[in-house]
Amino acid sequence: MNHQQTLNRALKGIGDFSQQQSALIGEHCAFLKVNKQETLLAAGQVCNAFLFLLTGACYQFRKTDADPNIIDLHLAGDCVVNQLSFISQQPSNETIAAYENSELLVLTIQSLHRLIALSPAFLQLAKLLQVSTLRAEFYDNAMTPAEKYHRVLDDKPQLIQIFPLKYIASYLKITPETLSRVRAAI
Amino acid sequence: MNHQQTLNRALKGIGDFSQQQSALIGEHCAFLKVNKQETLLAAGQVCNAFLFLLTGACYQFRKTDADPNIIDLHLAGDCVVNQLSFISQQPSNETIAAYENSELLVLTIQSLHRLIALSPAFLQLAKLLQVSTLRAEFYDNAMTPAEKYHRVLDDKPQLIQIFPLKYIASYLKITPETLSRVRAAI
DNA sequence: AATCCTACTTGATTGAAATCAAGAAATCAA
DNA sequence: TTGATTTCTTGATTTCAATCAAGTAGGATT
Numbered sequence: 001m002n003h004q005q006t007l008n009r010a011l012k013g014i015g016d017f018s019q020q021q022s023a024l025i026g027e028h029c030a031f032l033k034v035n036k037q038e039t040l041l042a043a044g045q046v047c048n049a050f051l052f053l054l055t056g057a058c059y060q061f062r063k064t065d066a067d068p069n070i071i072d073l074h075l076a077g078d079c080v081v082n083q084l085s086f087i088s089q090q091p092s093n094e095t096i097a098a099y100e101n102s103e104l105l106v107l108t109i110q111s112l113h114r115l116i117a118l119s120p121a122f123l124q125l126a127k128l129l130q131v132s133t134l135r136a137e138f139y140d141n142a143m144t145p146a147e148k149y150h151r152v153l154d155d156k157p158q159l160i161q162i163f164p165l166k167y168i169a170s171y172l173k174i175t176p177e178t179l180s181r182v183r184a185a186i
Numbered sequence: 187m188n189h190q191q192t193l194n195r196a197l198k199g200i201g202d203f204s205q206q207q208s209a210l211i212g213e214h215c216a217f218l219k220v221n222k223q224e225t226l227l228a229a230g231q232v233c234n235a236f237l238f239l240l241t242g243a244c245y246q247f248r249k250t251d252a253d254p255n256i257i258d259l260h261l262a263g264d265c266v267v268n269q270l271s272f273i274s275q276q277p278s279n280e281t282i283a284a285y286e287n288s289e290l291l292v293l294t295i296q297s298l299h300r301l302i303a304l305s306p307a308f309l310q311l312a313k314l315l316q317v318s319t320l321r322a323e324f325y326d327n328a329m330t331p332a333e334k335y336h337r338v339l340d341d342k343p344q345l346i347q348i349f350p351l352k353y354i355a356s357y358l359k360i361t362p363e364t365l366s367r368v369r370a371a372i
Numbered sequence: 373a374a375t376c377c378t379a380c381t382t383g384a385t386t387g388a389a390a391t392c393a394a395g396a397a398a399t400c401a402a
Numbered sequence: 403t404t405g406a407t408t409t410c411t412t413g414a415t416t417t418c419a420a421t422c423a424a425g426t427a428g429g430a431t432t
Contacts (some may be wrong), residue, residue: 015301120302142359145419165380173328178419180381331389351410366388367409 001033006054007105010077012132015124019177028115029105034098040080041096047085049108050125053076056102057162060094070170073099073159080104131133148172149182189217192240193291196263201310206317211308214301215291220284226266227282233271235294236311239264242288243348244281247356248273256356266290285349332359335368 004026010127011017011025029052034040041047042087043063051058060082074080085092086109096102099145107125115122143151152168159170169179190212197203197211215238220226227233229249237244241261246258246268257280260266271278272295293311301308329337338354340347346354355365 116309118307120299123302164378166378168427177379177382177421181419184381350408352408361390362410363391363412367389370411 003029003054003103003105005152006019007052007073010052012080013015014079017065017121017124021119021121023116025107025115025125026105028111029107032104032106033102034104035101035138036098036103039095039097041082041092042106043093044091046089047082047096048089048110049081050086050112051080051096052105053080054103054105054177055106056098058096058102059099059163059167060096062094067166067170070167073156073163073167073171075156075158075162099167134150139157143177144173145172146182146185148174149179189215189289189291195236196238196265199263200265201307202229203307203310207307210304211293211301211311212291214297215293218292219288220290221287222284225283226282226290227268227271227280227360229279229281230277231271231280231318232275233268233274233282234296235267235292236272236298237266237282238291238293239266240284240289240291242284242290244282244288245285245349245353246282248280252336253352256353259342259349259353259357261342261344261348266333274293277353285353323365331358331360332368332371335365 004023007026007029008022011022017025019123032051034056040051040058050096055076055077058078058153059070059078062069062071068085080096082092083093084090085094089109092167099101111123112122147166149168149172152172163171166176166181169176172179174182190209193212193215194208197208203211218237219323220242221258226237226244229277239262241262243262244260244264244266245256246260246266248255248257268278268282274280276348298308298311301311303359335358338358349357351365351369352362355362358365359367
C-alpha cells in the first residue's frame with residue numbers, strides 16, 4: 001500500500017476530506033523512515049510536527065530514575081504527536097521513540113498553517129490534537145485494572161501483541177504483576 | 187468591573203491579543219445570566235459555544251445511578267466548555283450547570299469561525315480547548331489524595347471555599363471521608 | 373550449547389483508601 | 403425556632419493493588 005493510501009485511511013478517522021484535500025495534505029508531508037529505538041522527539045525539544053505512523057510502532061514515555069513511564073503507544077494508522085508541546089510550542093517533557101522500524105509522514109506546523117491558509121477545512125486537522133485527550137480519559141482513573149485491560153483488548157488488541165506486558169502495564173498505570181494476574185484470570 | 191474588562195483578563199491567560207482584538211472577541215460574545223442550578227449544557231446536547239465565566243461558579247458532571255460524578259469545577263475567569271463535544275460536535279456525556287448565580291459571555295462556534303476568518307490570530311482561542319486537558323493531567327492518577335488536595339489548595343484555593351467538600355472529593359476522585367481526613371491532617 | 377539478562381509468573385505480605393457505620397454540625401424549609 | 407435533611411467528621415473493618423520475593427521461561431550474545 002502506498003503512503004497516500006495509508007494517509008487517506010488515517011484521515012478518514014479525523015474528518016471529512018475530499019480526495020483532493022487528502023492529496024494536498026499528502027503533498028505537504030515529508031516521508032521519514034526510522035529504525036527500532038531511534039528517537040523521534042527528545043524530551044526538551046519542541047514538538048513542531050504531526051507524525052502519521054504508516055508502518056511499525058512507536059511509543060511516548062517520560063524518563064524517571066526507575067523504569068520509564070509509558071505515556072502512549074502508537075500503531076500504524078495512528079497520529080503521533082506530543083500535543084502539549086505542539087500546542088504551546090514549549091519543550092516536551094516526553095520522549096517519542098520508535099519501538100519497531102517505522103515509516104512515517106511528517107506534517108510540520110508550518111505546513112499545517114499553510115494548509116489552513118489554503119482552506120479552513122484543514123482546521124479539522126486540529127482535531128488530531130484531541131485524539132490523545134480522548135485516549136487519556138479512556139483509561140480512566142476510576143477503572144479497575146481488569147477493566148482497563150479488557151478495554152485495551154476491545155479497543156486496540158494489537159497493542160498487546162506488539163508491546164511487552166510491562167509497557168502495557170505502565171501505560172495503564174498498574175504494575176506488571178497485577179496485569180499478569182488480570183490476564184491469567186480470563 | 188464591566189464585562190469587557192473581565193474578558194480581557196481571561197484572555198490574558200490564553201494568548202496575546204491586542205486591545206482591539208480583545209474588543210472584537212467581546213463584540214462576538216453574547217451576555218448570559220443564569221440562576222443557581224440552572225443547566226447550561228444538558229447531557230446529550232452538542233456543545234456549540236465557549237462560555238467565559240464572568241461571575242459566579244459552574245460545574246460539569248456526569249450523571250450516575252448514585253452521586254453525580256464531578257468532572258470539572260469553574261470559577262469566575264474560567265472558560266467553561268465541554269471540549270470533547272465542542273471539537274467533535276457530538277452530543278456531550280456531561281452536564282454543565284451553574285452552582286451559583288452566574289454571569290457569562292457566550293462565544294458560539296460560528297462566531298469563533300467568523301473571528302478566525304477575520305484573522306488567524308484568533309486561532310489562539312483554540313488553545314482554550316487545551317486548558318482542560320492540562321487540568322485533567324494536573325490531578326494525575328499517580329497522585330495521593332493528600333497531594334491532590336494540596337495541589338488544589340495551591341492552584342485554586344477558592345474552589346474549596348465555594349464548592350462543598352463532596353464535590354471536591356468527586357472531582358479529585360477520592361471519597362469524601364478520605365478528603366475529610368486529609369484536611370484534618372494538615 | 374552455555375551464559376546472561378530481561379520478561380513474565382506466582383505467592384506472601386503490606387498498606388492505603390474504600391466501605392461501612394454512626395454521630396455531630398451545618399443548611400434548609402416550614 | 404424547630405425539625406428535617408444533607409454534609410462533614412471520626413472510627414472500625416475490609417479490600418485490592420502495590421510491594422517484596424523467588425522462581426521460570428524466553429531471547430540475545432558469545
